[in-house]
């Protein structure tokens with residue numbers, strides 16, 4: 185995560201930094217005048233967790249640059265909650281350092297308690313104070329930090345407006361829908377002007393309609409303010425809508441990181457590939473020029489179009505969409521294409537299509553999305569022996 189990190193949100197990040205009264209004490213105050221300066225070089229990361237928790241076998245190296253939203257993905261037990269707990273200050277690292285806005289908040293000699301870290305948490309449930317109205321909930325943080333009542337109320341009104349809950353200011357949590365309560369909770373999280381917001385599956389407790397609405401609010405509010413955030417999610421839509429970059433954890437380690445689109449379109453880890461819904465085959469590159477072949481375990485060979493950075497003989501990955509795959513009982517004629525023998529393992533609904541999952545040579549897991557009529561026409565059931573075909577031009581090859 186280096187040079188590219190500020191590029192996608194450079195203007196937003198810069199605007200946020202310039203307008204963030206709560207970001208004193210950094211070079212940013214003086215540097216704000218130079219529009220050409222890159223925020224990444226001026227500001228320390230909003231959050232850096234380079235720390236381990238040996239009893240959980242977790243060893244993390246995650247950085248959230250100022251103004252960026254980093255989505256954290258991974259299967260159950262991968263270490264996502266541990267990362268949030270290290271950042272929030274509810275868990276002490278066994279080794280290493282946690283810093284917020286360039287300030288060390290945990291290491292062998294330092295321990296800054298949660299309330300003093302400038303970190304806010306938005307959890308799955310809104311967890312609002314039931315006896316306070318929305319305004320009181322949002323004003324609570326600024327009041328606790330010593331803001332005069334009128335100033336705290338002004339901040340709270342402003343934030344409620346920004347999350348589209350201005351008209352709910354005098355309702356108590358029991359009078360709010362799930363989506364409304366989560367928007368108020370977001371305003372409350374932002375009210376103390378945190379350096380970084382930790383979003384722990386913030387939409388997972390909402391129904392589909394409310395989740396879509398809150399997702400848009402999250403996107404707008406985080407981008408407007410150039411706010412740094414960590415977003416733990418299992419939902420591809422959250423990543424696409426809200427995140428700048430992605431970190432994938434597996435078994436307590438970072439296995440992949442990069443700009444969100446890159447990770448989703450060119451995944452290197454099995455988890456990211458599954459989330460993104462693409463077929464992914466790792467192997468080594470043979471052939472040169474415009475077309476190349478990925479040679480994978482089990483004798484599986486895939487022709488595709490290589491990224492210029494791919495070196496012959498190097499480790500590469502071939503990726504292609506299940507929608508680009510056709511399924512046949514007998515070898516098809518016609519244009520040159522990859523033809524892979526596959527044993528069907530499962531058929532799943534995939535919108536209006538059916539996802540045919542199967543195992544190819546070497547046990548490589550592959551998927552094809554075809555119409556229900558094709559499934560019927562091919563008489564597909566688990567155990568069926570078929571051929572998956574995909575055109576060379578549909579297979580992207582890139583360095584692994």
Ligand SMILES: Nc1ncnc2c1ncn2[C@@H]1O[C@H](COP(=O)(O)OP(=O)(O)OP(=O)(O)O)[C@@H](O)[C@H]1O
Pocket residue numbers: 239240241242258259260261262263264265266267436
């Ligand atoms: N309180 C705890 N005490 C000891 N080990 C724990 C504790 N909480 C989690 N672990 C272990 O730490 C590792 C990382 O778990 P963590 O909860 O951070 O994963 P996660 O990615 O958040 O998973 P999930 O998606 O299921 O919430 C796992 O091996 C887990 O068993």
